[in-house]
Amino acid sequence: MEPIAVQDLVVRRSGRVVVDGVSFTAEAGEVLALLGPNGAGKTTTVETLEGYLHPESGSVRVLGCDPRERREEMTTRIGVVLQEGGLYPQMSPLRLLRLFASYYPDPADPAELVGLVGLSDVAGVAAKRLSGGQRRRLALAAALVGQPEVLFLDEPTAGVDPEGRLAIRAVIDRLRHEGVCILLTTHELEEAERLADHLVLLRAGRVGAAGRPADLLADAQEIRFSATPGLDLVALGAHFGTEARELRPGEYALARRPDGATLAALTAWLAARHIPLAELRAAKRLEDVFLELLEDDPVAPRPEPPRRAPRRR
Amino acid sequence: MTRRGLGHQMVEEVRMTLEQGERLLLTFVIPVLGLVLFSTTRIVITNTASRVDFFAPSALALAVMSTAMVNLAVATGFERSWRVLKRLGATPLSPGALLSAKAGAVLAVEIAQFAVLSAIAAGLGWRPHDGVAAALAAIVLATVGFAGVGFLLAGTLRAEATLAVANGLYVLLLGISGMMFPLERLGGFSPVARLLPATALTDALHGAFGPGGVPVEAWAVLAAWAVVAPALAAWRFRFAGE
Numbered sequence: 001m002e003p004i005a006v007q008d009l010v011v012r013r014s015g016r017v018v019v020d021g022v023s024f025t026a027e028a029g030e031v032l033a034l035l036g037p038n039g040a041g042k043t044t045t046v047e048t049l050e051g052y053l054h055p056e057s058g059s060v061r062v063l064g065c066d067p068r069e070r071r072e073e074m075t076t077r078i079g080v081v082l083q084e085g086g087l088y089p090q091m092s093p094l095r096l097l098r099l100f101a102s103y104y105p106d107p108a109d110p111a112e113l114v115g116l117v118g119l120s121d122v123a124g125v126a127a128k129r130l131s132g133g134q135r136r137r138l139a140l141a142a143a144l145v146g147q148p149e150v151l152f153l154d155e156p157t158a159g160v161d162p163e164g165r166l167a168i169r170a171v172i173d174r175l176r177h178e179g180v181c182i183l184l185t186t187h188e189l190e191e192a193e194r195l196a197d198h199l200v201l202l203r204a205g206r207v208g209a210a211g212r213p214a215d216l217l218a219d220a221q222e223i224r225f226s227a228t229p230g231l232d233l234v235a236l237g238a239h240f241g242t243e244a245r246e247l248r249p250g251e252y253a254l255a256r257r258p259d260g261a262t263l264a265a266l267t268a269w270l271a272a273r274h275i276p277l278a279e280l281r282a283a284k285r286l287e288d289v290f291l292e293l294l295e296d297d298p299v300a301p302r303p304e305p306p307r308r309a310p311r312r313r
Numbered sequence: 314m315t316r317r318g319l320g321h322q323m324v325e326e327v328r329m330t331l332e333q334g335e336r337l338l339l340t341f342v343i344p345v346l347g348l349v350l351f352s353t354t355r356i357v358i359t360n361t362a363s364r365v366d367f368f369a370p371s372a373l374a375l376a377v378m379s380t381a382m383v384n385l386a387v388a389t390g391f392e393r394s395w396r397v398l399k400r401l402g403a404t405p406l407s408p409g410a411l412l413s414a415k416a417g418a419v420l421a422v423e424i425a426q427f428a429v430l431s432a433i434a435a436g437l438g439w440r441p442h443d444g445v446a447a448a449l450a451a452i453v454l455a456t457v458g459f460a461g462v463g464f465l466l467a468g469t470l471r472a473e474a475t476l477a478v479a480n481g482l483y484v485l486l487l488g489i490s491g492m493m494f495p496l497e498r499l500g501g502f503s504p505v506a507r508l509l510p511a512t513a514l515t516d517a518l519h520g521a522f523g524p525g526g527v528p529v530e531a532w533a534v535l536a537a538w539a540v541v542a543p544a545l546a547a548w549r550f551r552f553a554g555e
Contacts (some may be wrong), residue, residue, distance in 0.1 A: 050403055051402075051403070052399070052403075052553070071407075072405050072407060075403055075404055075405045078403065080400065080403040082396050082399060082400055085394075085395045085397070085399075085400070086395070086396045086397060086399065086400030087395070087397065087400075088325075088329070088392070089395065090329060090333065091325075095325075098321075099318075099321055099322065099325050100404065102318040102320075102321035102322070103317060103318035103404045103405050103406040104318075104404075104405060105317065105405075142400075146404070146405070
């Protein structure tokens with residue numbers, strides 16, 4: 001049985017249907033990303049799974065149960081990062097995690113968690129004095145205190161600096177390998193592509209597309225390959241008369257249709273420079289999928305609502 | 314309801330009250346300063362033999378109102394707006410346990426206030442009649458009523474509005490509850506003022522520690538608030554949202 005199962009979910013908020021017939025499942029050890037513009041229904045779907053909202057119709061099952069029932073047992077088995085807030089501003093990371101640890105029957109070690117999310121240097125600093133990115137990492141650590149089997153992360157990397165993102169990605173990877181089922185939301189395509197095993201693209205409360213990133217990206221507009229880091233991107237781009245990018249060290253994207261001649265030319269270019277080719281795939285950029293999806297969309301994406309910083313007293 | 318986490322939560326609730334300057338000011342500094350200032354000067358004329366006999370029960374009533382209503386409302390209101398209450402809803406700490414921790418913290422702070430204020434009052438020459446049992450009963454009843462009002466504000470208004478309303482109520486009740494001066498001076502308004510929980514508590518404490526005993530109507534008013542205010546709060550309180 002899947003740890004997360006959503007079936008024909010319809011959720012109404014303030015009289016308006018926000019989620020309109022969404023279905024998907026997620027397995028243990030899998031990262032599922034809900035992707036979509038603001039107002040697509042991502043947070044509403046997650047908050048229904050977390051037990052905050054009632055489905056109007058359809059069903060949500062977390063670990064085989066209705067998340068609103070047997071709340072105490074359910075809450076010991078799930079971890080939650082809200083879209084914003086959720087921290088006592090006057091508490092330091094260590095203090096907050098020790099408090100949260102007292103709620104759970106078998107908590108993780110707070111000091112270890114602080115180290116895991118890379119906050120050891122600021123373990124004793126009140127949350128209100130931490131950067132936005134540090135606060136998101138603290139929120140992630142708080143979600144892990146109960147050693148959850150299912151983790152819900154609503155925009156875990158929004159507003160987080162690159163260093164913080166690396167730390168969060170490393171934690172997510174580690175949890176995935178430990179068999180945790182992770183549902184995250186994001187409106188950032190690259191983040192979703194990097195983190196997720198399974199993507200569900202929402203638009204206007206419905207599933208626009210779903211599948212493994214590789215499947216969604218099968219209709220290729222781009223060549224992806226892995227080789228030694230630090231290739232001369234200018235020379236490579238010039239050779240093919242297009243843009244070449246290094247997505248992360250040693251992973252490249254070349255904006256050309258992956259026809260046979262181009263692939264042959266690429267391997268030849270690498271061979272001439274004695275560069276070993278580790279991996280080669282034809283890929284469409286996720287952004288293209290996303291934009292195609294939105295083009296059919298009668299509802300234009302709404303502008304981002306202003307984020308409110310935690311207020312001080 | 315499991316009680317796991319309740320004790321630790323209560324300790325943190327107390328600690329958050331005592332470590333923040335503005336909350337300490339509200340719960341300890343102002344009642345102590347008021348007690349000392351009004352007991353040792355002739356700013357206000359009282360109806361008791363000794364000035365401290367009037368202002369010691371007043372300071373205790375003010376301390377209870379500050380802790381159980383104002384401090385509780387403002388702290389809870391901001392926890393709600395920071396989404397802390399919502400976040401706790403996804404932990405095994407049940408709403409009942411959180412509420413118990415907050416109630417326990419209020420009582421713990423009140424015990425400390427009682428100890429500090431009665432020690433200072435004794436130093437100023439306060440010699441109360443033996444009304445401690447009645448006074449404690451009145452304080453517990455008043456605490457339940459005040460906490461109900463505090464949770465009602467915190468659970469329905471935005472944090473800033475809660476802050477404003479709680480502080481407004483504080484000033485208003487301080488003025489018309491008989492804490493600052495004998496209630497008879499309000500003239501025709503005093504029967505209305507007697508329906509307020511702060512007035513009933515002040516009356517009860519003046520009565521308990523004075524020669525007269527607690528007036529029946531003070532018990533009735535305190536009991537009514539202790540039932541109605543928490544019921545309203547339970548009905549209207551929203552853990553999340555503005």
